[in-house]
Amino acid sequence: MTLVDHDRHCAEIVAQTDLLRSHIEGADLADPVPSCPGWSLGQLLRHLGGGHRWTETIVRTRAAQPPADDHFRDLSGYTDEDPAVLGPWLAEGAAQLADTLRSAGPDAQMWTAVPGRTAAFWARRFAHETVVHRADAALALGAEFTVAEEVALDALDEWMELGSLPQMLEFHPEKRELLGPGRTLHFHATDTAPEAAAEWLVDLTGDAIAWRRAHEKAAVTVRGPLTDLLLVVYGRRPARSRDIEILGDAELLDFWLERVGFG
Numbered sequence: 001m002t003l004v005d006h007d008r009h010c011a012e013i014v015a016q017t018d019l020l021r022s023h024i025e026g027a028d029l030a031d032p033v034p035s036c037p038g039w040s041l042g043q044l045l046r047h048l049g050g051g052h053r054w055t056e057t058i059v060r061t062r063a064a065q066p067p068a069d070d071h072f073r074d075l076s077g078y079t080d081e082d083p084a085v086l087g088p089w090l091a092e093g094a095a096q097l098a099d100t101l102r103s104a105g106p107d108a109q110m111w112t113a114v115p116g117r118t119a120a121f122w123a124r125r126f127a128h129e130t131v132v133h134r135a136d137a138a139l140a141l142g143a144e145f146t147v148a149e150e151v152a153l154d155a156l157d158e159w160m161e162l163g164s165l166p167q168m169l170e171f172h173p174e175k176r177e178l179l180g181p182g183r184t185l186h187f188h189a190t191d192t193a194p195e196a197a198a199e200w201l202v203d204l205t206g207d208a209i210a211w212r213r214a215h216e217k218a219a220v221t222v223r224g225p226l227t228d229l230l231l232v233v234y235g236r237r238p239a240r241s242r243d244i245e246i247l248g249d250a251e252l253l254d255f256w257l258e259r260v261g262f263g
Contacts, residue, residue, distance in 0.1 A: 002154055004151060004154040009101075010127075012130070013130050014091075017052075020048075024045070024087060027083060035135075035236045036136050042079070047133070048129070051129060052090075052094050054071075056100045059104050059122055062110045064111055106123070107120070114162065114165055125158070128154070135231060155230055156200060159233055178204050178255070183204035184218035184219050185201070186201050188215075188223045192226055198226055200214075219249045221248055222244065223244070223245040224243050235257065
């Protein structure tokens with residue numbers, strides 16, 4: 001059970017895309033995106049919009065295998081983009097994906113990138129994919145970035161869930177070097193009410209990466225506003241930045257941040 005339901009995930013795909021469009025009004029889409037090295041703003045939007053359309057195809061056709069994804073992986077051809085064209089194109093793809101996911105329902109079966117094989121996986125994944133790429137654009141343009149508390153909590157939970165899947169060690173055996181005695185990390189949001197339980201414990205002491213929502217002592221603790229923690233964990237903001245407090249083994253935090261991530 002996730003904090004945010006299927007319908008809300010579908011709605012967030014559209015809402016976050018609309019907010020992203022508001023960031024790029026009047027922007028030069030050739031400007032670089034520092035949090036996505038090598039990409040311009042136009043390429044960022046083509047990647048996201050291409051991902052929306054790719055996923056819509058999977059859900060609509062109940063695909064058993066992933067379709068080709070070159071169109072949003074190889075972005076070299078997208079160097080001269082117009083916000084007046086790209087904005088509506090982006091909105092159209094987001095709306096199509098949300099509508100298809102709603103029509104399918106959360107339990108519809110199809111191929112997914114990790115175990116689950118339901119439309120619910122894609123709704124949640126692309127709600128958060130859109131949130132984080134909106135952050136990329138906002139940070140590149142110096143715009144304010146905020147996200148609803150329940151969405152940020154859900155995004156961090158999903159990140160922890162995906163990062164701790166056993167398959168991640170199979171796909172990336174180099175991540176096994178994260179494991180070791182005494183290696184625990186605690187992330188604590190400082191701007192939420194106690195009932196939000198906005199604390200995460202990453203446990204690297206066993207044979208696999210594990211996590212839980214918990215208030216526990218750890219080798220290193222990272223404290224800061226919820227949205228900032230989300231951006232730090234996703235690699236969109238340095239851990240050593242304003243409003244972030246690091247207590248304990250900062251080298252362990254660096255070691256972990258250098259070796260995790262997927263979005």
